[in-house]
Amino acid sequence: MTHKQMTLSAQADAGFDQFRKPTRRDVFLSEMDKVVPWSELCAAIEPHYPKVREDGSGRRPIGLERMLRIHFLQQWYALSDPAVEEALYDSTSMRRFVGIDLGQEGAPDETTVCKFRHLLEQHGLADTIFAVVKAHLSKQGMKLSQGTIVDATIIAAPSSTKNRDKKRDPDMHQTRKGNQWYFGMKAHIGMDKATGLVHAVTSTAAHVADVTQATELLHGKERHVYADAGYTGADKRDTKRGRHWHIAAKRNLIKRIQDPKLRDLHEHIEHIKASIRALVEHPFRVIKRQFGHTKARYRGLAKNGAQVKTLFALANLWMARKRLLATTG
Known part of the structure; x- marks a missing residue:
C-alpha cells in the first residue's frame, strides 16, 4: 500500500479479519501466492507489455503482475472476463491476492482483462508461461x-x-x-x-x-x-x-x-x-x-489451446505446492 495509513475500506477488512476463519479459498490463494514464480513470469512477459509513453500522455497501464494475478484467478475459478471483475468486488480474499484496496482504486474492468488475455494470445505467451514454470520446478529439484x-x-x-x-x-x-x-x-x-x-x-x-x-x-x-x-x-x-x-x-x-x-x-x-x-x-x-x-x-482451437497450456502450468504448481512450500518456507 502506498500510503502509510490504511484507507477506511482496508481498515474495515482488517477489523473483520480479526474474527474471521480462513476459508479454503484463503488457504488456496495464500499457498499459490507463495509458489508461483511471479518475478520470472513477469520478466518473460514484460517485453510484450505496454509501456508508459515518454511524453507521459495516454492512460498509464495497470501493473503487469496485477493483471497476471487476475488472469490466473480466471483459470483457477473458471471465470469469464465480466465474472472476474465482479468477483474482485465481491471477494475480499481475491482483492487481497491481487492487491486491490477499494478505498483507493477500483478493480480493472472486463475490457482491460480481455485485452490482457488477447495480448498473451497474440504473442504466444501461454507457451512462455508453461516453459517458465517448468524451468522453475526443475530448479527446485523436480527434474x-x-x-x-x-x-x-x-x-x-x-x-x-x-x-x-x-x-x-x-x-x-x-x-x-x-x-x-x-x-x-x-x-x-x-x-x-x-x-x-x-x-x-x-x-x-x-x-x-x-x-x-x-x-x-x-x-x-x-x-x-x-x-x-x-x-x-x-x-x-x-x-x-x-x-x-x-x-x-x-x-x-x-x-x-x-x-x-x-x-x-x-x-x-x-x-x-x-x-x-x-x-x-x-x-x-x-x-x-x-x-x-x-x-x-x-471460439477457436488457438485460444482454447493457450488456455489449456496455462491451466496445466498452474496445475503443476498446485500439485507441487507442498514440496515447494517445504523448500521455501
Missing part, C-alpha cells in the same frame, strides 16, 4: 526422469448454433468414445512418471487420433513410455532407438488367447501397466475438478 506417461482427454465445446455465424465452432469436431459422441477438442499431455508433473501439452480437435501426437509429448530423454491402446502403433512411428513403449493391449486380443494360464499372465501384465498409467489422470482431475475447466470457453 524429468526416464519415464513418460502420455494420454489425452476430451474437453467439450458448445454445440449450439445460436450465435452470430449460425454455426458450430469450425475448429472443433465430434468423436465417439465408447457408445457416446462428444463435440469439442482434445488436450494431449506427456507426464513425468517420477514427479507426476506435466512436461508437454498439445491441443487438437476431438476427432484427431491420440497416436498422432505421441512423439510430440516426449522430452527426448525418456527410456520408457506408457500409453493406453489409443497409441497402438506409436512405437513404429518413433525413430529413436532404445526407447521402450509399454502400450496397453486391446481387450479383444487378450480374449483370443486360448490357454487360461497364458491369458491370466497377460491380464496380470496389463493390470500392472494400467496401474502406472492411472497416475496421468491426476493432472486431468486437477484442471477439470479443482479448476472447473470442463468446457471450452472460447
